[in-house]
Amino acid sequence: MSELPEWLNEFPELATIDDPAWTRAIENSSTVVLPPDYEVFHEGDACKNYIFVLDGATRVYKLFESGREMVLYRLGRGETCSLTTSVLLAGGLYPANAVTEAETRAVLIPAREFHEVFNSSTIFRDYVCRVFGGRIRDMIMLLEAVTMRNVNIRLARWLLNNRSPENTVEVSHRELAFELGTAREVISRHLREFEKTSWVRLSRKNIELIDNQSLSDLVSGAR
Amino acid sequence: MSELPEWLNEFPELATIDDPAWTRAIENSSTVVLPPDYEVFHEGDACKNYIFVLDGATRVYKLFESGREMVLYRLGRGETCSLTTSVLLAGGLYPANAVTEAETRAVLIPAREFHEVFNSSTIFRDYVCRVFGGRIRDMIMLLEAVTMRNVNIRLARWLLNNRSPENTVEVSHRELAFELGTAREVISRHLREFEKTSWVRLSRKNIELIDNQSLSDLVSGAR
DNA sequence: CATTGTTTGTAACTAAGTCACAAACAGGTA
DNA sequence: TACCTGTTTGTGACTTAGTTACAAACAATG
Numbered sequence: 001m002s003e004l005p006e007w008l009n010e011f012p013e014l015a016t017i018d019d020p021a022w023t024r025a026i027e028n029s030s031t032v033v034l035p036p037d038y039e040v041f042h043e044g045d046a047c048k049n050y051i052f053v054l055d056g057a058t059r060v061y062k063l064f065e066s067g068r069e070m071v072l073y074r075l076g077r078g079e080t081c082s083l084t085t086s087v088l089l090a091g092g093l094y095p096a097n098a099v100t101e102a103e104t105r106a107v108l109i110p111a112r113e114f115h116e117v118f119n120s121s122t123i124f125r126d127y128v129c130r131v132f133g134g135r136i137r138d139m140i141m142l143l144e145a146v147t148m149r150n151v152n153i154r155l156a157r158w159l160l161n162n163r164s165p166e167n168t169v170e171v172s173h174r175e176l177a178f179e180l181g182t183a184r185e186v187i188s189r190h191l192r193e194f195e196k197t198s199w200v201r202l203s204r205k206n207i208e209l210i211d212n213q214s215l216s217d218l219v220s221g222a223r
Numbered sequence: 224m225s226e227l228p229e230w231l232n233e234f235p236e237l238a239t240i241d242d243p244a245w246t247r248a249i250e251n252s253s254t255v256v257l258p259p260d261y262e263v264f265h266e267g268d269a270c271k272n273y274i275f276v277l278d279g280a281t282r283v284y285k286l287f288e289s290g291r292e293m294v295l296y297r298l299g300r301g302e303t304c305s306l307t308t309s310v311l312l313a314g315g316l317y318p319a320n321a322v323t324e325a326e327t328r329a330v331l332i333p334a335r336e337f338h339e340v341f342n343s344s345t346i347f348r349d350y351v352c353r354v355f356g357g358r359i360r361d362m363i364m365l366l367e368a369v370t371m372r373n374v375n376i377r378l379a380r381w382l383l384n385n386r387s388p389e390n391t392v393e394v395s396h397r398e399l400a401f402e403l404g405t406a407r408e409v410i411s412r413h414l415r416e417f418e419k420t421s422w423v424r425l426s427r428k429n430i431e432l433i434d435n436q437s438l439s440d441l442v443s444g445a446r
Numbered sequence: 447c448a449t450t451g452t453t454t455g456t457a458a459c460t461a462a463g464t465c466a467c468a469a470a471c472a473g474g475t476a
Numbered sequence: 477t478a479c480c481t482g483t484t485t486g487t488g489a490c491t492t493a494g495t496t497a498c499a500a501a502c503a504a505t506g
Contacts, residue, residue: 064367072363083359090356095363119345132355133313136306139362140295140318144287146369147404149461149494172484181370183463188485204471204484372463372492395453406494411454427453427502447506454501462493469486476479 007031007054007107010078013127021120025113033105034058040098047087047094049108053079056104061178062096070146070181072096073138082135085128088114146181152190154180156215159200159207169207230254230277230330233301236350244343248336256328257281263321270310270317272331276302279327284401285319293369293404295319296361305358308351311337369404375413377403379438382423382430392430 005026008015014022031054034040040058041047058075060083075081075098087094088111109117117124145154158179163169173191177184191207194200199215201208209215228249231238237245254277257263263281264270281298283306298304298321310317311334332340340347368377381402386392396414400407414430417423422438424431432438 062363062366064370066371068370070366070370086356086359089352090360091353092356092360095360119348122342125342129312130314133309133315136309136313136359136362137315137318139359139366140285143285143293143362143366143369146366147287147291147293148289151462174484184485185464185487186462188487189462192486202485374493397453407454408456408495409493411456412493415455425454450503450505452501452503455499457498458496460493460495462491464491465489467487469484471484472482474479474481476477 005029005107007052010054011052011127013123017117017121017123019117019121019124021113021116022124025109025117028113029107029109031105031107033103034100036100036102038100038104040100041084041094042097043094045094047084048111049084050088050111050114051075051081051084052107052109053077053081054105054107056106057101058098058104059101060096060098068181068183069178071179072142073135074101080128080131082132085132089118089128089132151180151182151186152193153219153221155187155190156194157219159209160212160215160219163209167209167212169209170205171207172205228252228330230275233277234275234350236346240340240344240346242340242344242347244336244339245347248332248340251336252330252332254328254330256326257323259323259325261323261327263323264307264317265320266317268317270307271334272307273311273334273337274298274304274307275330275332276300276304277328277330279329280324281321281327282324283319283321291404291406292401294402295365296358297324303351303354305355308355312341312351312355374403374405374409375416376442376444378410378413379417380442382432383435383438383442386432390432390435392432393428394430395428 004015034056040051043063053075055077058081059071060073060075060081061069061071063069073082081098083094083096083098118128119125148154155176158176159169162171171179173187174184176187180187191200191202194215195202197211197214199209199211201210227238257279263274266286276298278300281304282294283296283298283304284292284294286292296305304321306317306319306321341351342348371377378399381399382392385394394402396410397407399410403410414423414425417438418425420434420437422432422434424433
């Protein structure tokens with residue numbers, strides 16, 4: 001265990017695994033650096049690797065038959081992809097797509113080695129299952145969000161959660177619509193409302209939050 | 224292996240397991256018969272048992288903060304509950320509710336024994352993971368259905384899929400609304416439309432399908 | 447047959463989502 | 477610079493879904 005690869009720093013629990021299958025998995029792993037907008041996997045693809053994300057940002061989204069797109073979740077530093085887990089464990093093909101949003105470093109463990117560690121190491125198995133199990137909860141929350149009618153509240157919440165330190169959000173209305181699972185025009189309408197009341201200032205691909213308090217009040221139901 | 228319990232007939236794969244932990248799990252299992260409308264678990268409950276459903280019907284649903292109710296999935300003969308799996312594997316508390324709709328026979332394996340077999344038997348583990356993994360796909364499909372705007376199409380599909388051999392559906396409008404994640408009035412409106420065009424005949428808690436072809440055409444987009 | 451709770455019908459209203467554009471803008475190229 | 481092209485945003489008219497607040501019909505029970 002003296003030559004643990006550096007990337008395991010991001011996954012402290014896994015660093016404690018002492019198992020030959022794990023050693024083999026690490027030996028057969030490969031580190032990749034994916035450029036922005038790289039398509040990690042498509043709906044219908046088979047799954048060849050388990051994925052540890054070291055750094056960067058990747059969007060996992062579903063393209064519905066209606067043409068509407070919906071973000072299921074995002075992967076960042078120290079995370080693993082639940083859909084990949086699902087496909088590896090349950091078989092079948094990817095039911096959604098993933099694309100990098102920023103340059104992303106990741107470690108890939110081939111499916112074969114993944115299964116071996118999964119069967120051999122309790123620690124690894126616990127880790128994989130825990131991450132995976134958490135995602136069902138997330139999906140239920142997503143369901144709740146989507147069935148909730150008030151887009152303005154969800155929009156305000158999203159803006160507050162995703163604002164930069166300078167209190168701005170650099171995103172187009174179209175992208176926001178994907179995030180919230182709604183239509184571009186609906187987003188535009190609400191943003192214009194927010195602008196009328198001076199809660200935000202709008203410019204191309206940029207939203208500047210001005211009155212965070214009011215936005216926050218809206219989210220918490222105070223108005 | 225000469226004294227396999229009879230209920231394993233419903234789970235043929237599991238009958239092949241030859242593992243002391245599995246034997247122990249079976250020994251410590253209990254068979255229960257739950258009356259209709261029995262509340263199997265609530266949101267916020269801890270999970271004490273893995274559940275094999277032998278027979279009957281159980282509805283797993285989420286009660287949203289808005290007060291709206293939404294059916295996540297149903298359990299029937301030969302199935303196991305994914306949310307239970309999720310909670311057992313990932314920890315935490317039940318994120319939804321379950322209630323029997325008909326008298327339901329089930330076998331309960333205590334959490335402790337479940338974990339032991341899960342760690343010990345590859346066959347058992349594969350089974351659990353496969354069932355579990357499949358549910359994420361279902362949830363994504365549910366998401367798609369909910370974001371799809373045309374309630375009439377989803378309603379027609381539901382009626383066709385759930386009709387009795389006599390071509391009727393015994394269900395109230397309120398229950399249908401829960402199934403499809405919408406409001407009772409919306410269901411009533413569409414059913415009345417269906418009745419106007421003589422696709423169905425309505426009476427209290429009963430919908431008789433008359434023109435399955437037209438309903439089916441609606442589903443497949445032919446009108 | 448009166449009471450009670452459930453189921454269904456209805457109308458008026460608000461919000462979301464769609465459609466079909468037009469206008470503004472950014473980046474490259476002649 | 478002026479032009480072209482693709483993207484982003486604005487807008488209005490329209491359809492559908494969801495909400496609110498009832499009333500009426502019905503089933504079961506005492």
